[in-house]
Amino acid sequence: MFFRLTIDAFALTPGVAEVLKQVRDDRQMAKSRMEVLPGGLAAAPLHYADKGTPQVVIVEEEGDDAALLAGLDRLAEVCESGTRVLVIGEANDIRLYRTLMGRGVSEYMLRPVGARQILDALATLFAEPGAAPKGRVTACWGARGGAGSSTLAQNLAFELARFLREPVVYADLDLAFGTSVLAFNIDAKQTVADALAHPERLDEVLMERCMVDYDDHLKVLAAPGDCRSAGRIEVEAIDRMLELASRMAGTVVVDLPHQWCEWTDHLLSVADEVVITATPDLASLRDCKTLKEALLARRGSAGPRLVLNRMDAAKKTQLTAKDFEETIGLKPMLVIPYEPQLFGEAANNGQMIGEHSKAHRVAELFRQLAGQLAGKAPVVRKVETKKKGLMDMFRR
Ligand SMILES: Nc1ncnc2c1ncn2[C@@H]1O[C@H](COP(=O)(O)OP(=O)(O)O)[C@@H](O)[C@H]1O
Numbered sequence: 001m002f003f004r005l006t007i008d009a010f011a012l013t014p015g016v017a018e019v020l021k022q023v024r025d026d027r028q029m030a031k032s033r034m035e036v037l038p039g040g041l042a043a044a045p046l047h048y049a050d051k052g053t054p055q056v057v058i059v060e061e062e063g064d065d066a067a068l069l070a071g072l073d074r075l076a077e078v079c080e081s082g083t084r085v086l087v088i089g090e091a092n093d094i095r096l097y098r099t100l101m102g103r104g105v106s107e108y109m110l111r112p113v114g115a116r117q118i119l120d121a122l123a124t125l126f127a128e129p130g131a132a133p134k135g136r137v138t139a140c141w142g143a144r145g146g147a148g149s150s151t152l153a154q155n156l157a158f159e160l161a162r163f164l165r166e167p168v169v170y171a172d173l174d175l176a177f178g179t180s181v182l183a184f185n186i187d188a189k190q191t192v193a194d195a196l197a198h199p200e201r202l203d204e205v206l207m208e209r210c211m212v213d214y215d216d217h218l219k220v221l222a223a224p225g226d227c228r229s230a231g232r233i234e235v236e237a238i239d240r241m242l243e244l245a246s247r248m249a250g251t252v253v254v255d256l257p258h259q260w261c262e263w264t265d266h267l268l269s270v271a272d273e274v275v276i277t278a279t280p281d282l283a284s285l286r287d288c289k290t291l292k293e294a295l296l297a298r299r300g301s302a303g304p305r306l307v308l309n310r311m312d313a314a315k316k317t318q319l320t321a322k323d324f325e326e327t328i329g330l331k332p333m334l335v336i337p338y339e340p341q342l343f344g345e346a347a348n349n350g351q352m353i354g355e356h357s358k359a360h361r362v363a364e365l366f367r368q369l370a371g372q373l374a375g376k377a378p379v380v381r382k383v384e385t386k387k388k389g390l391m392d393m394f395r396r
């Protein structure tokens with residue numbers, strides 16, 4: 001089993017430091033990022049005072065039980081939910097072990113500890129599917145420029161966040177001309193360009209810094225939208241960015257520029273879902289066909305999904321959903337009408353459609369789309385209702 005983990009290990013004694021380095025250099029860890037740091041448990045809370053915690057924190061402690069528990073309390077204050085804590089100590093005491101487990105420590109290991117023992121503990125922790133969950137990546141592609149793919153990607157991400165009530169990342173990869181800063185009306189000091197510039201340096205901390213929290217659940221990785229600052233994008237950088245984003249959020253929506261090159265081709269091949277937005281005309285039909293065929297070789301049966309947009313902008317000449325279904329075998333999952341005023345106003349206000357006109361039928365269409373692409377049922381906020389009635393009296 002190969003791990004794909006981020007781990008910080010704080011060693012106190014030279015022996016444990018040596019063992020942790022063996023863990024780091026083990027073949028099973030080739031795809032992980034592990035750092036061995038000095039200072040033991042006491043150093044960990046300070047280390048995270050101004051940055052996020054990785055998936056696993058390993059700490060060594062030499063002091064008595066009280067010192068250990070106090071140290072763990074300080075660590076708990078800075079630990080993000082989801083981070084697993086492994087403790088290495090020397091108190092061989094079942095009560096202490098139970099206390100530690102009760103406080104959310106994932107594993108307690110006794111000194112002397114071996115590298116194999118630590119790797120086995122990690123394997124047990126991350127063995128069950130879903131233990132280190134990976135987010136779903138949805139790539140949004142416009143059949144032609146201006147089809148409305150970015151608009152769709154932004155509204156989709158927004159509605160997915162509301163639907164799932166869990167972290168969603170929207171990444172605007174149209175570095176040169178992306179509109180995310182305008183569409184969400186945000187101020188992004190750092191952007192996706194900074195994240196992608198040095199893949200070897202990209203980690204969760206830098207990713208966080210490049211993202212803007214739009215609301216409780218939606219994080220926006222905006223594009224600089226400045227063709228002068230847009231450099232070449234490496235496939236390696238895309239992979240690293242996707243890996244981090246899908247670790248940070250259960251859902252990742254990627255907005256692609258209308259540009260066929262190595263990294264866009266790669267991204268369209270590895271994404272869990274590809275959504276093509278097309279306008280109902282002949283050129284779009286041809287491009288959908290080309291793309292569908294190109295993706296068939298790469299994605300097999302997991303073909304792209306189709307959304308028809310700007311329907312009824314040219315009623316007399318437009319193609320229909322049926323034309324798309326019958327000629328290229330892609331049945332549109334959604335048809336969005338041409339609503340220049342609605343989209344224009346929302347764009348001018350820097351708002352999503354669901355914010356600008358919650359009750360509009362287009363807002364409802366985006367909610368439907370989110371429901372279909374979420375891969376799970378909506379999270380409904382529980383409203384505590386106290387039913388008082390005769391039945392209640394009987395229960396009492
Ligand atoms: N259904 C629609 N009706 C009217 N205007 C739309 C519609 N969908 C998108 N637009 C507008 O079309 C323009 C181009 O959209 P955009 O999402 O940037 O396209 P793409 O990313 O495919 O190039 C934007 O001004 C957007 O507001």
Ligand SMILES: [Mg+2]
Nearest residue numbers: 149150174257
């Ligand atoms: Mg676009």
